[in-house]
Amino acid sequence: MNRADTAPAVTVVAADPVIDPRWRALATGPDAGLFTSPPWIAAVCGTYGFTAQSRIAVDAAGAPVGGVAWVTVDDARGRRLLSLPFSDRADPPVPDTATWDLLFDDLSAGETAPYTLRCLDHSPAASGARLDEVGAAAWHGTPLDTDLDELHRRIAGQSRRNIKASARAGVRVEVRDDLEAVRIMHGLHVRLRKNKYGLLAQPQEFFERIWQEFAPDGHCHTLLAIVDDEVIAAALFLEWNGVLYYKFGASLQEHLQVRPNDAIYWTGIQQGVERGLRLVDWGLSDLDQPGLVGFKRKWATDERRLLTLRSGTVERTPAQQEFGDALGGLTKLLTDEAVPDDVTARAGALLYRYFC
Numbered sequence: 001m002n003r004a005d006t007a008p009a010v011t012v013v014a015a016d017p018v019i020d021p022r023w024r025a026l027a028t029g030p031d032a033g034l035f036t037s038p039p040w041i042a043a044v045c046g047t048y049g050f051t052a053q054s055r056i057a058v059d060a061a062g063a064p065v066g067g068v069a070w071v072t073v074d075d076a077r078g079r080r081l082l083s084l085p086f087s088d089r090a091d092p093p094v095p096d097t098a099t100w101d102l103l104f105d106d107l108s109a110g111e112t113a114p115y116t117l118r119c120l121d122h123s124p125a126a127s128g129a130r131l132d133e134v135g136a137a138a139w140h141g142t143p144l145d146t147d148l149d150e151l152h153r154r155i156a157g158q159s160r161r162n163i164k165a166s167a168r169a170g171v172r173v174e175v176r177d178d179l180e181a182v183r184i185m186h187g188l189h190v191r192l193r194k195n196k197y198g199l200l201a202q203p204q205e206f207f208e209r210i211w212q213e214f215a216p217d218g219h220c221h222t223l224l225a226i227v228d229d230e231v232i233a234a235a236l237f238l239e240w241n242g243v244l245y246y247k248f249g250a251s252l253q254e255h256l257q258v259r260p261n262d263a264i265y266w267t268g269i270q271q272g273v274e275r276g277l278r279l280v281d282w283g284l285s286d287l288d289q290p291g292l293v294g295f296k297r298k299w300a301t302d303e304r305r306l307l308t309l310r311s312g313t314v315e316r317t318p319a320q321q322e323f324g325d326a327l328g329g330l331t332k333l334l335t336d337e338a339v340p341d342d343v344t345a346r347a348g349a350l351l352y353r354y355f356c
Contacts, residue, residue, distance in 0.1 A: 039213035114312035135308035140300035203349035233260035
């Protein structure tokens with residue numbers, strides 16, 4: 001590729017995305033989101049012992065014009081490059097496809113391991129160099145471009161009725177910024193993933209590191225739905241770059257009839273408006289979970305495809321395949337209903353790093 005295709009002429013430099021001020025400048029630009037932010041990368045890498053890397057395109061004056069961040073994972077499942085692990089997406093903050101191609105050329109030089117990126121379908125990376133689409137999901141967002149009355153009118157009629165039903169049932173939502181609320185949310189998260197999906201949850205340490213990174217700036221909010229002094233649902237929202245992100249949510253299945261999740265979603269929108277934010281990002285929904293996709297559609301006016309892109313081929317050795325099979329078997333065993341929740345939580349702390 002002719003580097004003159006990018007204007008102005010740029011060069012590529014290596015940088016630590018957690019501490020480099022040039023990356024922070026990109027992470028607060030118009031093309032950046034939560035999952036490429038320094039505090040999010042720090043929480044992921046601090047929990048799992050990863051080392052984040054980035055390449056930054058800088059202009060002749062040394063100012064950053066685009067970048068890409070990733071983590072190299074080399075474990076029993078093989079060597080792989082991920083942008084970024086345990087993140088809904090990591091749209092590279094780049095202005096155009098030419099800049100993306102330049103960065104990707106540098107990232108992949110001499111590298112044979114597969115590289116995986118998840119980004120929205122309008123990202124320059126989606127039409128850039130040598131990446132094949134290997135998966136898709138749904139993304140939903142609610143622009144906060146008007147007052148609360150109009151936002152209330154925009155959501156689906158069923159959701160408006162559920163908000164009223166929740167209030168009649170005595171559901172109240174507390175907005176909390178303390179660490180104990182995060183721990184309460186994690187307990188519900190462990191139980192839901194175990195009982196509904198047969199999956200392990202990320203460790204409590206990860207949730208605590210998220211709080212440590214975002215709470216000092218007032219950007220970590222836990223919403224607890226409570227009936228008769230019992231927490232029956234919870235959600236963790238993070239704020240970055242003018243957007244409120246719904247990151248984790250969980251509820252007790254036996255209390256869904258009082259619509260606690262509707263109460264939480266509406267409170268999240270109210271919080272976004274009160275804080276002067278421009279969007280509520282409802283995150284990723286797998287297409288094989290039509291119930292979740294349908295629920296978010298009732299709240300969102302924006303919907304896009306979220307693509308998984310990959311360069312290279314994932315080829316498992318027999319030993320790696322055997323490890324993957326054993327990991328699946330252990331997950332099934334440790335999420336059995338007979339296993340205490342605290343044991344399932346500890347299993348997640350031990351094994352979750354291998355799921356990226």
